[in-house]
Amino acid sequence: MDIATDDISLALLFGTFVLAGLVKGVTGMGLPTVAMGVLGAKMSPLAAAALLVVPSLVTNIWQWLDGPARGPLTRRLWPMMLGIVAGTLAVTVVLVRVDPLWSGSVLGGVLITYALYALCGPGFTTSAHRERRWSPAVGLGTGLVTGATGVFVVPAEPYLQSLALTRDELVQALGLSFTVSTIALAIGLSLHGAFRLEAAGLSALAIVPALVGMWAGQAIRQRISPALFRRCFLVFLLLLGAELALRPLLR
Template sequence: MIELSIPLVAATAATFFAAGIVKGVTGMGLPTVAMGVLGALISPLAAASLLIVPSFVTNLWQLLAGPGFGCLLRRLWPMMLAIAVGTALGSSWLAGGDTRSATLALGAALLVYSGYALLARPLSVPQRLEPWLSPVIGLTTGMVTGGTGVFVIPAVPYLQALGLGKDELVQALGLSFTVSTVALAAGLGARGMFQPDTLALSALAVLPALAGMWAGRAIRDRISPPLFRRGLLICLLLLGAEMILRSLP
């Protein structure tokens, strides 16, 4: 699937270090940044395969660091189950080998996410709507995850609209991203999309990702996270637009 070379290994390490910095500063963004950059260098399917191990390790760390895992799981399990189902269904598209369509979908996901995050006002979801809205959001998120490797739309805006506390929100994001990662790995693995060299490179990417997270936490004390986030979103917006234009006939 991936022809290993020194430039590719170097690019992968640099990408995951940068993505780790973003996650360390903002608490999220590693899969989005990694897919956005690597998806411009290699196929989205190959980029998603490289994402699996570092994303799982960093998101599991984020999930287990919070105080209320049991309560969150009882509240959000319908959404998590729907994410798993949607990802399993959507991964057939990513694994189908249509590189142009996958690149177009990835660019669109980056464009929608960054545009929404830059322009939209915060939403609020009444708790009475959660029982039926959570599975719908989860299924949609899973389909987007399976088709593009990006975990954030529409799960992140939805979780932010639930009125969770700061620590609860960070842990809820970790839960959603962990489920998405495991489901994506299962979906791609069931279709024979993993190869030993891919898994080896994905495992090696954990080190720069963790180093980036450590650096990001140090940077967070020195710059404004909102300013950093806005700059990142603008970069993702431009990257998504470039991917869309590149994939058009």
């Protein structure tokens, strides 16, 4: 599948990634989730996922490398990363072949689930013994969701938050998880002919607005409560997810 430039205006592309970068700058996460949600409301999730690849990869590699724990975290979390790759490559064909209306509905369901859990779900802690057993399964589940919807956060984010990580380690761990998810998604899309030169070029254009948004978000974080901003962001995702999920029923 090719992505025609008519499918998206540059204003929408830039505005989406400024917003997504802003959320990431304030909260440390959310760029792929916001980008998929907003773009998925205007185009197929497949096309949105292809546009997401380059800015997501750049910002998440930056996040992963920005700290001293990248080596220990990579050694600790490699079973989860293998699961992400396996799950993503196994089901990317779903994102490529399913009717965009229904894949958008699934994307909406994932956004609703994530937003509700993040707003209302109880926190939990994963012991070292359980971590050894759960990491591959969580990675596989994250990969399956990534391959089917282009969203990386479920169940990776709640699981990583349950580990005994410092705040800085958590930010790096999320960067590692999202980097691996992005690379696996790009490979999966390429294998099915859905990530080509034109898509890569449009995706690369989104790097600048994403970085501008991240810079602005980091500045805003010093002036507002990140917790309040995150709650507003999750309510926004909940409403956006509901619109996507219900779209097939409203036609």
